[in-house]
Amino acid sequence: MTAEINTAIFPKGTKLSNDWFSGDAFLHPLLAKDKNNEFAMGSVTFEPGARTHWHTHPKGQVLIITEGAGFYQERGKPAQAIKKGDVVNIPEGVEHWHGAASSSKVVHIAITNYQGEENVVWLNPVTDEEYNHVNKK
Amino acid sequence: MTAEINTAIFPKGTKLSNDWFSGDAFLHPLLAKDKNNEFAMGSVTFEPGARTHWHTHPKGQVLIITEGAGFYQERGKPAQAIKKGDVVNIPEGVEHWHGAASSSKVVHIAITNYQGEENVVWLNPVTDEEYNHVNKK
Numbered sequence: 001m002t003a004e005i006n007t008a009i010f011p012k013g014t015k016l017s018n019d020w021f022s023g024d025a026f027l028h029p030l031l032a033k034d035k036n037n038e039f040a041m042g043s044v045t046f047e048p049g050a051r052t053h054w055h056t057h058p059k060g061q062v063l064i065i066t067e068g069a070g071f072y073q074e075r076g077k078p079a080q081a082i083k084k085g086d087v088v089n090i091p092e093g094v095e096h097w098h099g100a101a102s103s104s105k106v107v108h109i110a111i112t113n114y115q116g117e118e119n120v121v122w123l124n125p126v127t128d129e130e131y132n133h134v135n136k137k
Numbered sequence: 138m139t140a141e142i143n144t145a146i147f148p149k150g151t152k153l154s155n156d157w158f159s160g161d162a163f164l165h166p167l168l169a170k171d172k173n174n175e176f177a178m179g180s181v182t183f184e185p186g187a188r189t190h191w192h193t194h195p196k197g198q199v200l201i202i203t204e205g206a207g208f209y210q211e212r213g214k215p216a217q218a219i220k221k222g223d224v225v226n227i228p229e230g231v232e233h234w235h236g237a238a239s240s241s242k243v244v245h246i247a248i249t250n251y252q253g254e255e256n257v258v259w260l261n262p263v264t265d266e267e268y269n270h271v272n273k274k
Contacts, residue, residue: 009222030224036197060173085146087167113173
């Protein structure tokens with residue numbers, strides 16, 4: 001193996017609103033929905049501790065983890081650790097959140113399918129209690 | 138910046154058939170078409186000199202270059218250099234090829250949309266003359 005400078009694939013992009021994300025999360029858009037691609041695609045960077053609010057996707061979403069480590073959790077289920085190289089196929093209509101671990105950033109490509117003109121429904125923040133519970137396991 | 142071991146995101150996978158690829162190309166499948174995702178997704182690694190045959194996609198394809206450098210060329214147009222971080226939105230029905238440079242591997246995620254049950258139509262190999270012409274520029 002050769003030691004190299006491990007640069008990120010994409011720029012970090014612009015900070016995402018704390019209306020829908022807790023902590024410092026960033027979006028670098030990669031592709032908008034068009035006549036062939038019935039999804040939007042972007043690279044999302046979560047600094048340690050950052051995460052989405054709880055939300056649903058009417059036609060599901062695919063995450064490709066490209067760097068770091070974090071969590072994906074569906075409402076009422078144990079959180080699932082996610083790390084570089086993992087793919088998460090998120091079902092339609094299932095309440096969930098994803099984000100970084102408290103001790104690691106995570107970067108993922110998100111491919112978000114559209115149902116008509118809608119691809120996400122935002123819900124409540126993931127509370128510190130919910131987030132800390134997942135991280136201390 | 139910190140020097141780190143720059144490991145690939147995905148395993149290289151299994152060698153792709155020389156019926157459709159020239160040289161050493163490998164596929165690591167990431168996702169099959171399902172009820173929400175109307176595309177197949179995989180990570181394709183092209184060793185230096187490796188490339189697809191000429192082909193078309195009935196509903197287009199998106200490439201995300203995750204490592205290295207290579208080329209994308211549509212029939213009758215100049216080749217386009219592609220490198221880590223680039224996204225290529227390939228139109229439907231356009232004859233094209235993609236692959237590594239002669240001096241560099243390239244790795245890309247391919248997201249290939251389906252029209253019914255079909256997502257690719259394979260054509261002739263990219264000749265050495267065509268490939269060398271692109272590489273010597």
